Amino acid sequence: MSGDTHSAASSSADQSLADALLHGAEVPRRRALAKAITLLESTRPDHRVRGDALLNTLLPHSGRSFRLGISGVPGVGKSTFIEALGLHLIGLGHRVAVLAVDPSSTVSGGSILGDKTRMEQLSVHPQAYIRPSPSSGTLGGVAEKTRESMLLAEAAGHDIVIVETVGVGQSETAVSAMTDMFVLLQLPNAGDDLQAIKKGVMELADLVVINKADIDEHAATRARAQITSALRLLGMHGHPDHAHHDRQIWHPEVIQLSALKQQGLATFWDCVSRFRALQTANGQLAQRRQQQSLAWMWERIEAGLRARFKAHAAVQAQLPDSIEAVRDGRLAASVAARRLLDLLV
């Protein structure tokens, strides 16, 4: 088969894939979505070309969802929460997609969502689509695949996309940078909030949820008060009685619930809906998405520039010596950088 014939065949097959994903009945649509995401996750250059073409075809049909980022340390009850929330949303008539960003999955083979049985009912529900984290190397690479999968899930008619992440390195920042609203799940533990502040995650949060509030209600109430006052000190949480409290701007809220007992889900979704309405009205939602897209483009350009630099023959030949000379203090780092850059011509 010649390259052209192959490409034409692929192109026709990909058109059917796009059709099934956009307009198919429930079962073929889910299958098409899974297949399209697998194509995007492939590292084969020809798959990359086909994946880009597919993305371009489907892009006009994407974007019509609400994108909800959810983070929390292991043990906070993310799976239980997302399963309960997903089923609640399906009950309200939504179609839900659950994706994940887990850079550690490269090593572990996927700790988040790898085991779909952790969301027993949601994973088999026809109105839901659950996809484990891609495992393609760097956080940037993993995040890129998840972003692209999100666009496909939207084109396939999922109007709520949940992106889950565990608190590893910068993954929360990556998820916050691809979603409309970032929710931080916390346990009712003292010190937990300080860790979140330390890592800069609290700053990203549009909503802090204290889960497992049923286990120790006093601790949960105390945690809520602590986090609220921390948000206030960080300048993120407006004083309700403050004259300058701007009702056109969202101030992060703190709520408590029990995902296990399915208590507080309606309150949670009410909060999300108020956020969405406000951010739509004040234009922040559209602006945030535009900024996210541009930041994503630059992030990918920089990753590409780094990769090209490291793959350049003259750089590869020189780099080990430069690293050694800089480490040993024989060459100033800035001089080494300029010399390496000069090799690119």
Next chain:
Amino acid sequence: MSGDTHSAASSSADQSLADALLHGAEVPRRRALAKAITLLESTRPDHRVRGDALLNTLLPHSGRSFRLGISGVPGVGKSTFIEALGLHLIGLGHRVAVLAVDPSSTVSGGSILGDKTRMEQLSVHPQAYIRPSPSSGTLGGVAEKTRESMLLAEAAGHDIVIVETVGVGQSETAVSAMTDMFVLLQLPNAGDDLQAIKKGVMELADLVVINKADIDEHAATRARAQITSALRLLGMHGHPDHAHHDRQIWHPEVIQLSALKQQGLATFWDCVSRFRALQTANGQLAQRRQQQSLAWMWERIEAGLRARFKAHAAVQAQLPDSIEAVRDGRLAASVAARRLLDLLV
């Protein structure tokens, strides 16, 4: 004058500059250091070439100082503290250089150290050299000049280099990444510590100094207790009575002093000296410098790659359209990035 003659003349002049800087008497040595730093800060390409040559000549004579980073919000009393500390150190027989990283100086014309009269006695002392922040654009650019100036100051025999920064954006991270020890100056105010935790500055601190402790001793003691417990919760501060408290590893400390009344400077320097001895013994000091040099090299390479990308003719022609298409949602960000990268050939 032909290019070659010019270059030979420059080269001979630069050799005299290097000699004066390394071996000159007090006054010509200071003048040579100032002249050399000015050469490094120049944006003229021929100056850059000469600056690199000078750096390479002087590099073997650099590195023999202790590099102390000092940060704190405006009003915390940095100038008073550094002047008092500098004079104290000169009294102990040291030669002190004070440099600064202030990315805002591009706009303001230099808020830090711009007015040397803020350090009246130190600035005129023959054993001290004070240099305001370079003002060459980005934080990365400013930080690079300061790093290079540090090497020259070391070659000129300054065995204590203090790098000052005000808490603007990521400048603390930049200073922490070029010094052996990072000191955070705090006021005895509640909430001040939370801001530092929020911004991730507390994590960088090897030592937290509560200044102006004379004004309200109770507040200072309270702040010290708060910050100590915050450091403990952040996992940075070991419990002294803890069985696993590792005496081979530095645990950040919190002290209080009054720079204005010159109280506590000996305690401060004792703490710094213990840090330096421990970090030298456990190998952390050498390792930190190696890591800093390599990270600096990569930071400069990435900045150079970005600059080259933006200066590429085909990219410049295409970029505005790409940005518009990505912002309007007509083109996926990752696809736009790949297309722009393909233009580089």
